[in-house]
Every structure is written in C-alpha cells, then in structure tokens.
Amino acid sequence: MYRYDDFDHGMVAARVDEFREQVERRLSGALTEDQFKPLRLMNGLYLQLHAYMYRIAVPYGTMSARQLRKLAHIARTYDRGYGHFTTRQNIQFNWIELKNAPDIMAELASVEMHSIQTSGNCIRNTTSDQYAGAAADEMTDPRPWAELLRQWSTFHPEFSYLPRKFKVAVIASAEDRAAMRLHDIGVEIVRNEAGELGFKVFVGGGMGRTPMVAPLIREFLPAANFISYLEACLRVYNRYGRRDNMFKARIKILVHEIGAAEYARQVEEEWAHVKTLGLDPPAEEFERIAVQFAPPPLDPEAPDELDLGDPDFRVWVDQNIVAHKAKGHAIVTISLKPIGGIPGDCSADQMDLIADLAERYSHDELRVTHAQNLVLPHVAKRDLYTIWQALDAAGLATPNLDLISDIIACPGLDYCALANARSIPVAQKIAERFSSLERQRDVGELKLKISGCINACGHHHAGHIGILGVDKKGEENYQLSFGGSGAEDASVAKIIGPGFSEDGVVDAVEKAVETYQALRDPGERFLDTYRRVGLQPFKEAIYG
Template sequence: MYKYTDLDQAIVQERVNQYRDQLNRHLSGELSEDEFRPLRLQNGLYIQRHAPMLRVAIPYGLLSSVQLHALADIAHTYDRGYAHFSTRQNIQYNWPALERSADILQDLANVQMHAIQTSGNCIRNITSDQFAGVAADELVDPRPYCEILRQWSTFHPEFAHLPRKFKIAVSASTEDRAATSFHDIGLFIVKNDAGDIGFRVLVGGGLGRTPIVGAVIREFLPWQHMMSYCESILRVYNRYGRRDNMYKARIKILVKALGAEEFARQVEAEFKFAENGPSTVTQDELERVRGHFTQRTYPARPAVNFDTQDKAFARWRERNVKPHKVEGYSAVVVSLKPNKVAPGDATTEQLHFVADLAEQYSFGEIRVAHEQNLILADVAQEDLKAVWDALKTQGLATPNIGLLTDIIACPGGDFCALANAKSIPIANAIQDKFDNLDYLYDLSDIQLNISGCMNSCGHHHVGHIGILGVDKDGNEWYQISLGGSDGSTIGGYKPTIGKIIGPSFKADEVPSVIEKIINTYLAHKQNGEHFLETVQRIGIAPFKENVYPPKH
C-alpha cells in the first residue's frame, strides 16, 4: 500500500499543527463558532445531534494493520469503545470531545492518516473496489490511479470551495463494485481496440434528493489525461454550478440542466487547453506510484477441497469467502452485521482483533467495503478454517454477506442532526424478523438499504429494497422502494433507481411490511430468480397489492 514520503508526512503534520492552533483560539474565545465552523469542517469534524463526529479518510478503503490498531486505540481513548464504517470507505467516531480533537488528528498523522477533506465543498475521499488488486474479474489494479487522484485532489486550491461536495470513484472490474454510476465523476477503466488502457468517464451521478444515474461523456480517455480531464470537468462545474441553492448545487443538477451532450461539449472545450499540460500523468509517475502496489510475491499455497460435512463452515465459505486471482488464496469478508448491532459498527476489541488476524493471515492489510464490512483480501485457503474459528470468538463470522440481513444503514436519528428518523432500530428489527439463516439462504441475494433522511447516506435509492425515514408531523415514518441497483449485484444489472411503492409506514410496521414483500417475491419467482430479477419482471404492482390492505 502507499507509504507516505517525507513531504506527505510534513504536509499532514503541518495541518495538525495548524488545526491545534485554531482549536485553542476557539476554546479561548478568540474565534467565534461561525469563524471556527469552516476550519473544523476542513478537518472532518461535524457537530451532530449529541456530540461532535469525526470522519477519518481511508483512501480507496485500504488500511494497514498498524493503522487499524491505531483506529482501535482512538475509539478506546477518545470515544466510547467503538467506531462506525461508512458507505464511502471512511471511519467515523460519534463521541469525541471537541477539546481533544487535535490530539486525535495527531494520533492519525502518526500512522499516515488524516481527516482532511472528509467534509466541506471539496473533493472527498477517492473510493474504489474493495477487492482491487486481487479480483479475478479485474482489468488492471485501479489503486495506483486512485492514489494519483488522491494526491492531486488533496489541498487543490482551485477546488477547495466548490458549489457542493464532490465524490470520485474508480473501478476496473467487470462487476462495478465501486458504484461509479452514482458519483459526481465515475472513472471506469477500459481497453480500446488497440489494447490501450483508458477510462470511460461518467459525470453527474448521485443520490440524495434527486437521485440520478451518471451520464457517459467520454467512452475512452487515455489514462495519461485523467487529472487534466477531471480538472476540465471541475472547472465547468465550478464556473456554472449553482451556489444560490444548496439543494441544486451538485454537479448532477448542472448536467441535467445543460443535458449530458452540452455538458460534454463544454468539458471538451476546456480540455483542449489542458490536454498535454502540466497535469498530464507521465509513465514515470504512474510507475512510481504503482511501485507501492506492485503485485506481492505470494508463497505457493495449495487449493483446498473442503469437507462439505461441516455445514456451518460451508455456509460461511459460500457467503463470506470470495474468489482471488492467485490460486490457493481467497478474500474473506468479515461481517459487521450480526443481529442487534448497528450495521458497520465495530468495537475497539474487534478492531484490534481484525488487525491481528490481518498480520497473521493477510499480509497485514485490511479493506473497507462499501457495504460497511471489512475484508482480509489475501488469505490462504488452507487457513480459512482457522480464520473462521477465530472470527467466531468475536462475533464477526455471521454468514450473511449479500443476504437480507447484510443491511447498509446510515447512523440515522440516533446520531445525525440531519436525520428525520432512526435507521439503526429499524435495521435491528428487520434482523430480528429474519434471523433464520436457512430461510435467508433460500431467499439468496437481497440488498436492503436504509437512510434516515433524503441525504441518502444509506444509499436507499439503489437497494433492492430501500427504506427512507421521513418526518410526518414530528413522527418517524418510513417509505419503501423496490428494484434499485448500484450496478454491483448478481447478474450484471444496470444501475437503477428504486421505485416507491406507496405511502409510508410507522416504525413498528416496517418488519411486517418487509415480510409481505418477501412473501410476494416467493409467490412469484420463477426458475430460481433472485429478488431483483422478479421485481424487474413483474413490476411493483403485486408487491403494493400485498403490502397495502384493500380499501372498502
């Protein structure tokens, strides 16, 4: 993984020192809250419903065991003994004291981490496929390109005050596990007819109040121009993006207003001035960065034919163990979705434990998944049983990856000041309702996503089943949608926005509503169809009829 240079370390340390001074001046009364707000936000510190929240960047979801140990120590020292992994491959602390926030940033800097640009109207954390570098369906390893974009975007003075926040995702696999279609810029690595590597460029995707699938504005962009072209996109956005209305300030609104064709024309006109300019990536620079991600030498390990008599171990392998491009190895998904736990939460003890497992079994590296789970990407198949046995001791071996209880959920009204409704209790209630693993296995792949408000941090729009918390006269209600897809699900489904089935439900009704939706699927599925296939074939009308009682 990428190791900081002396310059990288100096920049991050300088930011810590700068913030510590700003914090001290605020605490002494020299800086008002209004003056301090943009300064703390530039360092990832929000003020939530009950306490500050610190969001820490995990570039393209990659951590070393040393870093994960440090994150565990921060949870113990500065928080309440746990942390939360988000859908954008970041980690969040929900209870840090403002007075100690500079100390946390120093602890992060000591292990080559920071919270820079995890908030504010700037380019946020660059995300990618959680299996990057080991995926069998990968064209090339996208992480070097992500790292180049990370270095380019961090502290970029021209894009420090955009109309709104800006998110970039990079993917290089057949299955788009980075949800590139729902980012402000999605870069999908492809080859042209000559065999050259480049990018299919998508712009204007996003969820929130106006969910939109990104539009392709370039079918093939040579990799050397990825920074120049992103700069061209951002300049058009910076020039014409709306600043008078925060709800209409995202680039997706600009692309929709202009039309994808006109937006692409303006980007190409801007690109003519940038092409082959100073932002062009050279082969030497790519190789320098790629050197940090060079294919490791895997010791030869045998492929294993496992004993199928151990049903529990077989079930875990089926759901939580993923293919690896090197024979004799597998990627292990560590489920952070056991029942009665907030999806994506992990305790200090669990974080230390996973870091130790990574040191012993996975070359000291851990990945963070968009689905709010952790991954040990390089486990020898002959070690899988030992890893499974170890994970069980910490409640981290729930065999539910891709199933109904592998729920994506934002922190919701328990923490977030923007939320209309709670997310965690709804997730837990659904997990209680569907706690029978045999039943879940019969249902196969179903992605259920929950958001506490229209900001869509739980990606409810693209869940096969989406749940959105809404406010009705000061009470919490929940709207249900069906048929969404982020493009990463079985069968190669196209990215799709789910359709709302009708009026919202009270909190205590939601588990039964989900049960009726599942029963409708079981009654209509054909030839082993997955849930999403059935929804796409029959539409939402049969589900709606079963969920809402007939009117007399």
C-alpha cells in the first residue's frame, strides 16, 4: 500500500497546525460558527444533532493494521468506543468534542491518515474495488490510479470550490463492485484491441435528489492522458455547473441538460488545450506510485483444500469467502451487519482484533467496502478456520454477504441533522424479521439499502429494494423502491407507491420477498425476477 513521502508528511502536518489555530479561534469566539463552518467542513468535521462528527478518509478503502489500531484508539479516547464505516469507504466518529478535533488530526497524521476533503465542494475520497489487487477478474490493480487521483486532487487550487461535492470511482474489472456508474466520474480500466491499457470514462452519475446513471463519454482514453482528461472534465463542470441552486449543482445535472454528446464535445475541446500544459505525470512517477502496490509475497505452496467439517464454518466460507487470484488463497469479507446490530458500526475492541488478524494473516492489509463491511484481501486458505473462530468469538462472523440482512444504512435521524427519518431501527427490524440464515440463503442475493433523507447516503436508489425515509406531516414515513443496482447492470430504483410506517415498511419488504419467491425462475435473483415480471405483481401483494 502507498506510503507517504516527505511532501505528503509536510502537507498534512501543515494542515494540522492550520486547523488547530482555526479551532482555537472558534473556541475563543474570534470566529463565529458561520465563519468556522467552511473551515471545519474542508477538514471533515460536521456538526450533527448531538455532537460533532469527524469523517476520516480511507483512500480507495485500503488500510494497514497500524492505521486501524489508531482508529480504535481514537474511538476509545475521543468517542464512545466505536466508529461507523461509510459508503465512501471512510470511517466516521459521531461523538467528538471540538476541542479534541486538532489532536485527532495529529494522531491520524502519525499513521499517514487525514480527514482532508472528506466534506466540502471539492473532490472527495476516491473509491475503488474492495478486492483490488486480489481479484481474479481484474485487468490490473486500480489503486495506483486512484492514488494518482488523490495526489492530483488534494488541495487542487481550481477545484477546491466546485459548484458541489465531487466523487470519483476507479475499477479494473467488468464486474462493478464499487457502484462506479453512480459517481460524478466513473473510470473502468480496459485494454483496446491493440492490448494497450486505458480507460472507459463515465460522467454524470449520482444519487441524491435526482438519481442518474452516468453515460459513457469516452470509449477509450490512453493511460498516459489520465490526469489531463479528468482535468478537462472538471474544468467544463467548474465553468458551467450551477452555483445559484445547490439542488441543481451536481455535474449530473449539467450533463443531463446539455446532453452527454455535447458535454463530451466540450471536454474534448478543453482537453486539446489542457494536454499541452504538462499535467500528465511522467511514466516514472506513476511507476513510483505503482511499485508500492506490488502484490504481497504469497506462499506458492499454500494448500488449496479446506476441511469443511464444521457446518457453521462451511456456511461462512460459502457466503463470505471470495476467490483469490492466487492458488491456495482467499478473500475474506468481515460482516459488520450482525442481526439486530447497526450496519457499519465497529467497536474499538473489534477494530483491534481485525487489525491483529490483518497483520498476522493478510500481509498487514485490510479494506473498507462501500457496503460498510471490512475485507482481509490476502489470506491463505489454511488460516481460514482460525480466522473464523476469532471472528465468531467477537461477533464478526455473520455469514450474510449480499443477503437481505447485509443492509446498507446511513446514520439517519439518530445522528444526522439533515435526516427526516431514522434508518437504523428499520435496518434492525428487517434483519430481525429475516434472522433465519436458512431463509436468507433461500432468498439469495438481495441488496437492500436505506436512506434517512433524499441525500441518499444509504444508496437507496441503487438497492434491489430501496427504502427512503421522509417527513410526512411531522411523522416518519418510508417510501419503498424496487429495481436499483449499483453493479455493472446499473439502474435507478423506482418508487412503487404510497409510503409506510416504520413497522409497515418491514411488512411490505416481507411481502415483496414472498412474492419474489413465488414468481422466480430457477437461478433468478430478486432483481432479475422484478425486471422480468414488472412491478404489478409486487404492488398487488403489498397494497392488496
């Protein structure tokens, strides 16, 4: 994984000193809250319902054991003993005192982490495939390109005050595990007919108030022009993106209003100038970055067989283990979705345990997924049973990857000042309703996602079943949507009809699942059946 150079260390240290002075001025009254707000937001500090929330960047979801132990320390020392992993592969702490924020930033800097640009109208944390560098189906490891984006975008003088926040994802396989086409810019690494490495570029995706799937604007971008072309994409947006209406300020609105073809034409015109400016780094600079993502020294003699005599272990392997590109190895997903738990929450003790497992069994590396779970990417199969035993003892061995209880949920009205309804209790009740693992596995892959407001931090638009909490005359009300996907078959879920109470939406989800089970053809997921038969059978079952 990438290690900071002298420039990185100096840059982050300077930001720590600057932020400490800003916080001191706020605490003394020299800065008003209105004056302080844009300063704290550019450093990932939000003012929520009950306390400050601190959002920490985990670039492209990759962490070391040392970094996770530091997050555990922060959870114990400055929070209430836990952290919340998010859909942007970050972590949030929900109970921060303002006076401690600079100390937290300094602690993060000591392990090459920061909170810079995790908020504000700038380029946010670049996300990627949680299996990058380990997946058998990838073209190449996408993380060096994501790291190049991080270095290009951090403190970029032209793009620090964009019309609205900006999100980029980079993948390198045909299977999209990062919801790439629901980003402002999505990049898929491909090869052309000549075998040359390059990129498909998608621009104008996003969720929120106006969900859209990003159209393809360039079929093949040569790898050497990666930065200059993205610079041109951002320049066109920065020039024409709306600043008079925050609800129409995202790049998806610009691309939609002028059309993808016209936007692409303007980007090409801008790029003709930008690529003469020397912005693309020399090949040796990319190699300097890429060499830090070299595969770990995996054991070529690691046995490929597993003893699956323990039935509970067998179920966990079947559900939570993914094939690794190297023989005798596996990718382990650690579910942060126990039945009745809060999706994405992880205690400090659990973080320490996972850090120990990553250090001992996964070459000191772990990943955060956009589905709010954690991953050990490089595990020898002979160690899986030992790992499972340790996870099981800590409540971390729930075998539910991609099942209905593997729910994405935002913090909702329990924490967030923007929310209209609670997300967490709904997620808990649905998971409890489907607590039978046998029942979940019979249902099969069903991605359920919950947001507490239209900002869609819970990705409800991309759910096979999506739930949106709204305020209806002072009461929490939940809209149900079907047919969304954040994968390579990306689509936006559609609202099925009138909303429900908290308990009513749980009942409605169960009726939807029962209808799917009655209608499905062999091998069909919920999403497949819905797309084949349409909404009407589901509406009849749910509304009567």
